[in-house]
Structures are given as structure tokens and as C-alpha cells.
Amino acid sequence: MHFCPHTACDYRGWLGMNNLRANGHPNGGPWRQFYCTSCHGFFPEHHGTIFRGKQVAVELIVRVLACLAEGLGIRATARVFEVAPNTVLHWLVEAAEQLTAFTSYFLCEVHVQQLQLDELYAVLSAVKDGEISEEEAILCLSRSPHWVWTAIDPQSKLLLAIAVGPRTRAMAQRFVHQVVQVLAPGCVPLFLTDGFKEYMTALLTHLGHWVHPARRQAKGPMPKPRWMPLPELLYAQVIKTTRRRHLVRVSHRVVFGTLEAVQQVLAACGWQINTAFVERLNLTIRQHVAAIGRRVSTLCKGEDGLRQQLALYHSYYNFCVLHGSVRQPLPQPVPTNGTGSAKQWRPCTPAMAAGLTDHVWSLKEVLLYRVPPWPQPQTV
Numbered sequence: 001m002h003f004c005p006h007t008a009c010d011y012r013g014w015l016g017m018n019n020l021r022a023n024g025h026p027n028g029g030p031w032r033q034f035y036c037t038s039c040h041g042f043f044p045e046h047h048g049t050i051f052r053g054k055q056v057a058v059e060l061i062v063r064v065l066a067c068l069a070e071g072l073g074i075r076a077t078a079r080v081f082e083v084a085p086n087t088v089l090h091w092l093v094e095a096a097e098q099l100t101a102f103t104s105y106f107l108c109e110v111h112v113q114q115l116q117l118d119e120l121y122a123v124l125s126a127v128k129d130g131e132i133s134e135e136e137a138i139l140c141l142s143r144s145p146h147w148v149w150t151a152i153d154p155q156s157k158l159l160l161a162i163a164v165g166p167r168t169r170a171m172a173q174r175f176v177h178q179v180v181q182v183l184a185p186g187c188v189p190l191f192l193t194d195g196f197k198e199y200m201t202a203l204l205t206h207l208g209h210w211v212h213p214a215r216r217q218a219k220g221p222m223p224k225p226r227w228m229p230l231p232e233l234l235y236a237q238v239i240k241t242t243r244r245r246h247l248v249r250v251s252h253r254v255v256f257g258t259l260e261a262v263q264q265v266l267a268a269c270g271w272q273i274n275t276a277f278v279e280r281l282n283l284t285i286r287q288h289v290a291a292i293g294r295r296v297s298t299l300c301k302g303e304d305g306l307r308q309q310l311a312l313y314h315s316y317y318n319f320c321v322l323h324g325s326v327r328q329p330l331p332q333p334v335p336t337n338g339t340g341s342a343k344q345w346r347p348c349t350p351a352m353a354a355g356l357t358d359h360v361w362s363l364k365e366v367l368l369y370r371v372p373p374w375p376q377p378q379t380v
């Protein structure tokens with residue numbers, strides 16, 4: 001999975017062109033070297049990754065980043081590994097750039113049947129957990145309100161997009177734009193959101209088309225064309241009423257499409273718009289976003305660090321974390337050691353469940369992946 005990085009090379013940026021030869025480990029170092037038979041250039045296997053030019057052990061950097069991905073704050077991570085907080089931040093910033101490229105390389109042309117969009121009030125949840133004081137939270141909020149916006153496919157648990165920003169129409173537009181760009185052309189899933197009203201406009205903007213109404217009378221001017229939702233667009237809002245953190249009522253409102261059509265999509269996975277369904281989905285999301293919520297509180301002084309932690313979390317969650325509720329059948333059942341029945345399933349990551357990759361990635365593997373500068377004819 002390597003490509004020649006030399007700008008003057010005809011094979012630059014292309015995978016699988018058979019132009020590379022492994023050339024051993026120069027000076028007995030940890031990294032292999034490659035030789036390009038086309039341009040006669042050399043490059044090390046960690047070219048363009050965050051490990052280039054670092055004297056620190058790879059394992060340390062990987063573990064520091066894994067700790068951040070698991071939800072520990074920058075300062076706490078720095079204490080655990082006895083590294084300066086600025087060093088941790090520096091590694092995070094570099095890794096985020098690499099991971100953003102990784103995610104956009106693999107997370108494209110996604111096919112999903114459903115999407116659940118959610119915004120979570122991260123700072124307030126941190127207050128509830130007693131991690132920061134209310135005064136601190138108010139200070140953070142007055143600087144920049146932190147909502148974590150997520151879009152998850154409830155079937156594969158794939159996190160299509162994650163962003164942080166205020167709960168405004170502009171942010172809803174920006175977020176839906178981000179989501180739609182990841183979808184395969186022509187893919188119009190069923191959208192489920194909470195009662196936040198700005199989603200309607202954002203979805204209509206991105207998944208609409210011009211409709212030319214038929215003329216009512218034989219004469220007179222043609223009626224003006226109207227921007228209407230795509231006929232296949234289904235959108236339902238699920239409004240939960242909670243009292244003292246207990247769910248008391250769930251109501252729903254179909255905004256685009258019909259209730260029958262919405263129910264048909266949900267029935268395909270044995271779901272309904274009902275209490276159980278909503279709770280189940282939100283639980284999944286909240287469990288995973290809880291970690292982000294904690295990090296928001298530690299990072300509310302600099303929003304940049306937060307965005308980078310989200311980029312880290314985004315690729316880590318989709319590609320590295322096995323998800324209990326998504327699994328794939330094994331081609332052949334694997335016998336177990338004891339008396340139990342043979343293993344029929346293997347757990348998988350959301351990216352595997354969504355068909356974006358065929359294996360569980362380690363964070364080190366993700367960080368070492370040299371993202372090609374453009375899409376390749378066939379990718380694994």
C-alpha cells in the first residue's frame with residue numbers, strides 16, 4: 001500500500017504499479033526504505049506520516065493518541081506518560097491532519113438506509129458529571145457554545161460526520177452539507193432527528209429539486225417552479241420528553257414522506273418509531289459521545305484542540321473500535337475450546353459493517369497509512 005512521493009515521478013501517488021522495491025532498513029533503523037524503479041528515488045516507509053523525523057518511540061506516540069481517543073484529556077494524558085502537555089497537543093495536531101485525510105479517503109460514497117442526526121450539549125453533560133463547575137461551564141458557553149453534532153447510521157453504527165459548533169441554522173446547514181458529501185450519489189436515506197427545527201431547512205436545501213407545477217388554466221403565465229423535497233426523501237422527527245432524566249414520552253412527526261414509508265424502512269431492521277427504538281439508538285450515540293463530552297470540558301479554552309480530538313475520535317471509532325452490536329457471519333464456524341457451540345460470528349467495526357474496509361485497523365496502522373493524493377482504481 002505504498003506509492004512513490006517524488007513529484008517528478010510518472011508513478012507518483014499511484015498504488016499497485018509494481019514500481020517499488022523494498023531496500024532494507026538503512027543504518028539498521030526501524031523503518032524500511034523503498035526504491036522506485038521509475039524515478040530511481042528512495043523514500044522511507046513512514047514518508048508523510050507523523051512519525052517522520054521523530055526520535056520518540058512510535059509506541060509512545062501511538063499510546064498517547066489512543067489515550068486521547070479513549071477520552072482522556074490532554075493534560076491527563078501528559079501526566080500518565082510523563083510528557084509535556086504541549087508535546088501531546090503537538091502530536092494531536094499533527095495526527096488530526098493525517099486522520100482527517102484518512103477518514104475522507106475511506107469514508108466516501110457511503111450507502112446507508114437510515115441516518116440519525118443528533119446534537120449533544122457537551123459542556124452541560126460535563127457539569128452533570130461534576131467534572132467542571134457551573135461557573136466554568138458558563139464561561140465556556142459564553143465564549144463559544146459547544147454542541148457536538150453527530151450523524152450515525154443506526155444499522156452499521158458508522159459515524160458519518162461529527163462536528164462541533166453552535167446550535168444554529170447555519171451550523172445545521174454546514175453539518176447536513178458535510179453528511180450529504182459522504183453519501184454515495186443518489187443515496188437518500190431516511191433521516192431521523194430530534195425536534196430541532198433547523199434540520200428541515202438544511203435537509204430541504206440539500207435534498208431538494210425544482211418542480212414545475214402544471215398550468216391550472218389554459219392561458220396565463222406558467223406557474224413559477226418550486227423547490228421541493230426529493231420524492232424519495234423521508235424525514236421524521238422523534239421528540240422525547242424527559243422528566244428528571246427519565247424518559248416520559250416519545251412522540252414523532254413525519255416531516256417529509258409518509259409514516260407508512262418511514263415505518264417500512266424501519267421495519268426492514270425490525271424497528272418501529274417507538275420508545276425502545278429511540279432509546280436504543282440514543283444510548284449508542286451517547287455512550288460514544290460521552291467521551292467527547294468530557295474532552296470538551298477539558299478543552300474549552302481552545303476550540304482548535306477540540307476539533308482535532310474529534311478528528312481523532314472519528315477515525316478511531318469507525319475503524320479501530322469493535323462494536324458489540326454489529327457483527328458479521330464467519331465464512332466457516334470456528335470451534336471453541338470448551339464445550340460451547342462453534343463461533344458463528346465475528347465482531348466488527350462500524351467501517352467493516354458499512355463495507356468500507358475488510359479488517360479491524362489498529363491505531364498505529366491508521367497513523368502509518370500513507371493516504372494517496374487521489375482515489376485509486378481499486379482500493380482494499
Ligand SMILES: [Zn+2]
Pocket residue numbers: 004005006009010011012036037038039040041
Ligand atoms: Zn518514483
